[in-house]
Amino acid sequence: xxxxxxxxxxxxxxxxxxxxxxxxxxxxxxxxxxxxxxxxxxxxxxxxxxxxxxxxxxxxxxxxxxxxxxxxxxxxxxxxxxxxxxxxxxxxxxxxxxxxxxxxxxxxxxxxxxxxxxxxxxxxxxxxxxxxxxxxxxxxxxxxxxxxxxxxxxxxxxxxxxxxxxxxxxxxxxxxxxxxxxxxxxxxxxxxxxxxxxxxxxxxxxxxxxxxxxxxxxxxxxxxxxxxxxxxxxxxxxxxxxxxxxxxxxxxxxxxxxxxxxxxxxxxxxx
Numbered sequence: 001x002x003x004x005x006x007x008x009x010x011x012x013x014x015x016x017x018x019x020x021x022x023x024x025x026x027x028x029x030x031x032x033x034x035x036x037x038x039x040x041x042x043x044x045x046x047x048x049x050x051x052x053x054x055x056x057x058x059x060x061x062x063x064x065x066x067x068x069x070x071x072x073x074x075x076x077x078x079x080x081x082x083x084x085x086x087x088x089x090x091x092x093x094x095x096x097x098x099x100x101x102x103x104x105x106x107x108x109x110x111x112x113x114x115x116x117x118x119x120x121x122x123x124x125x126x127x128x129x130x131x132x133x134x135x136x137x138x139x140x141x142x143x144x145x146x147x148x149x150x151x152x153x154x155x156x157x158x159x160x161x162x163x164x165x166x167x168x169x170x171x172x173x174x175x176x177x178x179x180x181x182x183x184x185x186x187x188x189x190x191x192x193x194x195x196x197x198x199x200x201x202x203x204x205x206x207x208x209x210x211x212x213x214x215x216x217x218x219x220x221x222x223x224x225x226x227x228x229x230x231x232x233x234x235x236x237x238x239x240x241x242x243x244x245x246x247x248x249x250x251x252x253x254x255x256x257x258x259x260x261x262x263x264x265x266x267x268x269x270x271x
Contacts (some may be wrong), residue, residue, distance in 0.1 A: 034101035040169035056088030057102035118145035127154035144211025182229035189216035203237035212260040
């Protein structure tokens with residue numbers, strides 16, 4: 001296996017552009033760190049274009065060339081796409097974690113046609129700026145049975161490394177639509193025949209609200225809440241009752257409570 005030692009290597013230079021949101025959007029590709037997440041992306045139908053290996057990890061025998069070849073079909077595919085070993089300083093410059101795992105892949109988002117019929121339940125992320133929160137919400141959305149995630153402009157890039165890691169790979173398995181406006185989301189919710197449910201601390205008790213049927217659940221930013229357009233158009237505004245000593249919840253935690261209450265009601269009253 002060849003080892004790249006120059007920062008001017010053309011494939012490495014292209015990969016470095018994916019460290020920025022602009023670069024990811026222009027290329028339609030992103031970086032994935034770690035064997036498990038790379039395999040998750042491959043399972044979900046994302047094209048793994050190439051894989052970089054940390055040459056330092058090879059020298060320290062933390063990994064061995066071809067170590068995953070006998071494990072699974074996805075690991076075989078990963079091994080076949082290894083482009084090269086990167087000198088450790090270059091590899092660490094491509095990684096975004098303090099102690100990077102020894103594999104980083106370039107993955108391409110597949111073209112995704114519309115599903116048959118419309119989604120039943122959608123999570124709307126309205127200007128959620130923290131990629132960790134966004135990724136955590138996507139992870140919970142998948143686990144709680146949501147069908148899609150819509151992101152308004154101003155929401156963190158869900159294919160940034162931090163969001164991917166926070167989602168534990170869920171972002172690869174749940175359709176996400178980015179760059180929408182509040183009117184776009186409202187129109188789509190109306191077309192799918194969904195109740196537009198906006199989360200707000202001053203809303204009615206979520207545990208007494210009717211969250212069955214088609215839903216579009218809107219979670220706004222922690223600092224400003226959902227955009228006014230959502231609140232004006234909402235069919236329902238719901239809040240989570242809290243003890244007197246507390247007046248707010250982390251946005252990802254609040255989203256989890258509401259999505260799982262919707263799931264509980266849905267299980268009790270099948271669609």
